[in-house]
Amino acid sequence: MEVKEKNSVIVELHDLTITEQKDDRFGRVVTTKSLSVDDLVNIAVSRRTDLSATTLKSAHEILKNIALEQLANGASVHFGLGYFHLNVNGVFIGDNEKWDNAKHSLSVHVTPTVELRNAVKSCKVDVRGMAASPMAVNSVTDVTSGEVNSKLTPGGGVNIIGTRIKIEGDQAGIGIKLVNETTKEEILVPTTSMLTNSPSKLSFIVPTGLVAGDYRLVISTQHSSSKVFLKKPRTYIFEYLLVVDA
Template sequence: MEVKEKNSVMLELHDLSITEKKDDRFARVVTSLSFNEDDLVDIAVSRRTDFSENTLRAAIDILKNIAIEEICNGASVQFGLGYFHLNVNGVFVGDNAKWDSEKHALSVHVTPTAELRKAVKKCTVNVRGMAASPMAINSVIDVASGTTNQKLTPGAPVNVEGTRIKVEGDKEGIGIKLIKEDTKDETLIPATHISTNSPSKLSFVVPADLAAGDYRLVVVTQHSSSKVFLKEPRTFVFDYLLEVDA
C-alpha cells in the first residue's frame, strides 16, 4: 500500500543528561495509539474490504502458524512487515561441543522489509518542543539474560534507568506495573520487591509466577524535584514490549 503524505509522526524533546552541553536534547516518538491484530482487521473492514472479519482473522492465524512452524524449522521467513530468522546465543567450547540449554538459547531476529523502511522515510516529522513531563524510561536491563529492552525473567532482578522515575506518592495507583499485552491484565510489583528507588534508577524483582507473554512496563509516580509530591500522578509507559518466556 502506498504511503500518503498525510502519514506523520510527532516527536517530543527530552534532556540528554549524558553530555556536558546543557541544551542537548534527544527525541522520542509520541505513541498515542496501540493496535493489535483485531484492531487492524476492524480498520480493514471499515475501509470496505471484500473480506469479512472472520475471513481476515482466519487468514492471519493460518499464515502466522505456518510462519512460526517454518521459522522453528530453521527457515528464513518474510511475513508481514519483517524478515524473521533464528540466532544462536551462547559460546560452544570445542569442535564437538553439544547443545546445553543452560548455556545456549535460540532467539528470533527481525529485519524490517524494504517496503516498511521506504514508508517510514516518507513520513512527515513534526517536533512539538520539550515534553510536558520530564519523566522518561530510557532502558530496561534484565539481569538474568543480560539483555536490554527485550526480556523479563520471572524471579530475577531488573534494572530500569530513566529520568524522574522514583516511585512515591499517596494517590491510588502509584507503583510499578507490568501489563500483559494480549489480556491487559495488570501485575503490580510489591514494594518489598523494589530494591532501588531513585529518580534515575529503579531495581526490582520480577514476580516468580508471572505468566509467559509480552508485557508493557508502566511507572506511576507523584515524584517531583522538590520535597512536595505532584498533585496528580504521572504515568510513563515504556516504548518496548518486554518478553517473558514460558
C-alpha cells in the first residue's frame, strides 16, 4: 500500500492523575468518525466507478465467512489489516487431561499487518493541547474474565477507570448506556445496578439480557468539579468495542 503524506491524526491531552506531577498529561487520539463496512464500500465506489456496492459487499461477505470457517478449523488467516490465529487459555494438569469448558477456552489473537503498521508510523500527528472536555475513560475491566477494554459478561461486574465520569444530573439521558453496534439498540444500565459512582471510578453489573454482539460504552453526566451540575450533559463514547459472547 502506498502511504500518503496527507494521513494525519489529532491528539488531545488529558490529566494524568496517577502521578504526583500536576502538569503530567497523557495523549488520546481523537476519533474523527466511525465507519461501517457500508461506509467503506461507498468510499470505494466513489473512487472506483467500475465496481458496484453490491459486488464489493458480496465479495467482502464471502471472504469474511471463508476466513471465519478456516480460522475456526485451526488455520492462521491473513485477512484485511491483520493476521489472525487462535490461542488456548487455561492450564492442563498432566499429559492426558481432556478439554474442560469450565477451565479452558479459545481466544483470537490479531497482529496488525506491515501495511497497517507503516501507515500508522507515517501519520502526521497534530497535538492540539488540552481536550475541551476533561471527561475521559482510561480502562474498562470485565471482572468475570479479567479482560481489559475488550469484553462484557452479562450478569458480571465491570470496573471503569477515568476522569470526571461520576453519574450525576437531572436531565434525560444521564447514565451509562451500552449501544449495540449492529442494531444501534441502546440499553441503559439501571441505577440499581451501579456499585460504585465516583469521579474516577464507576462499577456496575452488566444487564443479564444483553444479547451477543459488539457494544459501544456511552457515559452521559452533568458532573462537574463544583457542587453545581453542568447546564448541559457531557457525553463520552469509549473508543473500544466491547464484545458480548454468544
